[in-house]
Amino acid sequence: MSRTLGELSVLLHARLAGDPTVEISSIASFASAELGDLVFVDDPRHLASAEASHASAILAGEFASRSTKPLLVAAHPRQAFARAAIWLTESAPTAPSTHSTAMVHATAQLDPTVTVEEAAIIRSNVHIAANTIIGAGAVLGPNVTIGRDCRIYPNVTIYPGTTFGDRVIVHAGAVLGSDGFGYVRDAVTGRYEKFPQIGRLVLEDDVEIGANSTVDRGALDETRIRRGTKIDNLVHVGHNVSIGEDVVIAAQTGISGSSTIESNVIIGGQVGIADHVRIEEGAILGAQSGIPSKKVIRGKGIIFWGTPGRPIKSYLKDLATLSRLSKQK
Numbered sequence: 001m002s003r004t005l006g007e008l009s010v011l012l013h014a015r016l017a018g019d020p021t022v023e024i025s026s027i028a029s030f031a032s033a034e035l036g037d038l039v040f041v042d043d044p045r046h047l048a049s050a051e052a053s054h055a056s057a058i059l060a061g062e063f064a065s066r067s068t069k070p071l072l073v074a075a076h077p078r079q080a081f082a083r084a085a086i087w088l089t090e091s092a093p094t095a096p097s098t099h100s101t102a103m104v105h106a107t108a109q110l111d112p113t114v115t116v117e118e119a120a121i122i123r124s125n126v127h128i129a130a131n132t133i134i135g136a137g138a139v140l141g142p143n144v145t146i147g148r149d150c151r152i153y154p155n156v157t158i159y160p161g162t163t164f165g166d167r168v169i170v171h172a173g174a175v176l177g178s179d180g181f182g183y184v185r186d187a188v189t190g191r192y193e194k195f196p197q198i199g200r201l202v203l204e205d206d207v208e209i210g211a212n213s214t215v216d217r218g219a220l221d222e223t224r225i226r227r228g229t230k231i232d233n234l235v236h237v238g239h240n241v242s243i244g245e246d247v248v249i250a251a252q253t254g255i256s257g258s259s260t261i262e263s264n265v266i267i268g269g270q271v272g273i274a275d276h277v278r279i280e281e282g283a284i285l286g287a288q289s290g291i292p293s294k295k296v297i298r299g300k301g302i303i304f305w306g307t308p309g310r311p312i313k314s315y316l317k318d319l320a321t322l323s324r325l326s327k328q329k
Contacts, residue, residue: 001025001090002036005057005070011087012080014059018070022056027085030055038072038088040081059084099136117154135172147205159217165205171233173212177201180216180223180239180257195219197239204228210235210251219257226263244281256293264300272307285309 003011006020028037030046033055040059041050047067050058057070061077074080098104098116108126116122117136124142132150134140141160146152148166156170159177170176182195199218204226209215210233217223218240225231225243232251237243241255244263249255253267256275261267265279268287273279277291282300290307291297297304303312310318 001088003087005072008038008084008087009072012059012072012074012083014072014074014080016070016072017066018057022070024057024084024088026088027081028053028055038081038084040077042077096131102134123160129166141177153211159201161200162217163200163202165203165207165227167206168203169208171209171211171213174209175214176203176209177217178214180219182219182239182257199223199239204245207231213237216241216257232269238275250287286312 002023002025004020005016005018005022005024008024009016023036024038025036028034028039030039030049030053033039033053035054035056037055038057038059039050039053039055041047042061044063047060047064051068055069057072058067059072059074059077059081062073062075064071064073096113096115099118101118102116102120104116104122105124107124108122110128111130113130114128115133117134119137120134121139123140126140126144128146129148131148132146134152135154135156137155138152140158143161144158145163147164147168150164150168152170153172155173157175162177179197182197183192184195185192197217197219199221201215201217202222202224206228207225208230210231212233213231213235215223215237216239221240223237223239223241226245228245229243229247231249234252235249236254238255238257240258243261246263247261247265249267250269252269253271255273258275259273259277261279262281264282266284268285270288271285273291274293276294278296280296280298283297284303286303286305289305289309291309295308297309299311304310305312305315
């Protein structure tokens, strides 16, 4: 979708220096930019590189007062660029429909604006609100509730009783609401017997779940992921886990049952979190950190690293000590 610089300046609340009629059709890097592209600069040192590119216009921070190209100036250029990307790449809406190969139970209630793609299966008493898209091959179990403006990509499986808020995005292959990993060992035979997994899973508004991620329902109560949390691909969230608002979790992280992740936490890739852990608000777990059972991590804005996870200053100090000791041998 093409937009003029004048339209973008209004949409982005950015100051425009240059011709407002210049049309922008896409975004690009400096190296790949062509006529009609918009590039962005958040560091004054890179402004010259942006000007040397083939882009039609530059989006920059408030440090940029003039340029050889038309210029959009925003207080937060990276965020503005992301929003511009969404507006420029969004496709024209298609008419809602249910594909002839989809199977929709007679008791399911779908808003007339819902789209159901090829071979999707929607079982009994499912409720889907306006403007939601159900991708090809997705399976929605009985009593699932999906809010407005959600996007469920192909081959997502949603177990019975799962509840979504509005604007939830779930990428291909994710499995949501499956049984938690809970067993009781028979004292006589030593065999494992399944502990009942009869709770539910709740995803609040604006949550995004990455491809092939898995989130278990609660054993007796619920697993809940709160508003605005973003989960990368190949992440596992165990049963009874509570995740706060605006949490970011990178790929291949595993969170064991009954752990609590408070709001605004950042979790790097391949982090392992054991059961009954509490990560308090604003803490940052570096990649491949390991958090033992029942541990409490606290410290807003503090980076924790290593196994067991500890503040990075302590971690680096330990490494330096080990290095000195090894040299003394």
